[in-house]
Amino acid sequence: MTDPDEALAEFEKHLRFERDLSPHTVRAYLSDVTALLAHLDEGLAGLDTAALREWLAEQHAAGLSRATLARRTACMRTFTAFVHRRGWLPEDPGLLLGSAKAARPLPAVLDQQQAQAVLDAPQASEPKELRDQAVMELLYATGVRVSELCALDVDDVDRDRNVIRVLGKGRKERSVPFGLPALRAVDRWCVHGRPRWIKEGTGPALFLGVRGGRLDAGTVRRIVHARLGNVEGVPDMGPHGLRHTAATHLLEGGADLRSVQEMLGHASLNTTQIYTHVSIERLRAAYRQAHPRA
Template identity: 75%
Template sequence: MLAAFERYLRLERDLSPHTVRAYLGDVASLFAHLRATGRERIAELDITDLRAWLGEQHRAGLSRTTLARRIACARTFTAFCHRRGWLAHDPGPLLGTTKAERRLPAVLTQEQAQAALSPPVSGDPKELRDHAIMELLYATGIRVSELCALDLGDVDRERNTIRVMGKGRKERTVPFGQPAARALDAWCVRGRPQWVRDGTPPALFLGVRGGRIDPGTVRRVVHARLAGVPGAPGMGPHGIRHTMATHLLEGGADLRSVQEILGHASLATTQLYTHVSIERLRAAYRQAHPRA
């Protein structure tokens, strides 16, 4: 059952490996609770069991963020079991909600972002690819899964846009600038052909063996680039997404445009970046003003 749930999370929900691991741990915790209460058959799972399990977590001192994630996991899991016929009724929608604490994400300064985007010094395919990845992530703010899914045909060089398939199979068009365009041209003309093999897919970004690049490789690229930038916080591709959105707003972009570029279903999600900008402004004020 857990193996089937893991495949569902990875393939149908397109969740990050970190979230998948967290959800699997949450389900294991739920199973342990059920065994302790003598209700080991999944068909017996009901809203009373879920509430008792979450109450146990709350008494153990888990944070609101963790509890909110476990509620989300429980809903996803019971819906999955109901679809498979393992539960006659889905108790998940009966669960209440716990508002998670909103932590402001770490972002790069504009100077740190520029340092991370220094162009390659050679024509090595890996350097060309990694530079194109960094430029495109920063230019568009796309998710790592969206970047890995890009095909050559998704890039429109006449309009400097990419066609992105986002969450829920929702398609959007995202623009990019000249630095990203130059990096993509260098990769596609001088780098990518060196890694093409028989059976290579039409993927925009490839691994060294000629297959479609995977999210783990992209995360290693980002971590390696940022490791060489003095003072840069540790982050992965999603941190570059946060950075891009914050810099757009600091540059005067309106919230609705940023929402559309990022592919957020709700404007409330995008509004997080206004708080990031305000906190950066406050930090600068406290540091510079003599009476702060």
């Protein structure tokens, strides 16, 4: 079978059900492959290393970022390996494709005083205030992804061990510890806030929207931006910025890299190592500012 539409449909099933990739990643990969197939004059028969390099060169000439080119290169390798395994290509042209290295800019993070100022809030009484405070405390305490936070159910909070059960990328489950401030905020929300928003069919979601449904990622982003905007001098960032901040503060406090990797749910230690660079850069900046002979 060499029909491009059929190959694309089978590739989508492979990504969704065999690789179990997130919907966002599946959409990105399918978009990339669709663009590649439109570039080929002879369908899959014209898919070789030269065609791949030509297509990527056009993307580079169009001004695409290094990160986008790196993702598209990875996508092409996944696709060519897939069609080769299915017997639709005699060879895998992606094996000879060079790696496009994405730039790894250091993430913006809050310092510990800024994080404290953001989390210090007057005693809340309304459901929205209680929920927002619990969301902020839990994001900073655990460093979980926003999608992981939204997916939490009430029973995922283990109050005996002070951990939450998180279903991360690749549907891998992990336990992430949190501290007393986060526990108190979550308990106040569960006792005084969440019951007032429960509707018929609400389900087990830990965090709810005003209509009683599961809290969505867009609302979490608005919560974070609003809370950071209330504190003068604090850089604006989204939930991922709190994840970066949590990881950096853990390392600055003496946590080892493997523990932070486990907590964040990183598949590779290389991903976690960026936070050691963040800590070093913060140390250098403080030195330059404070030392008389810097």
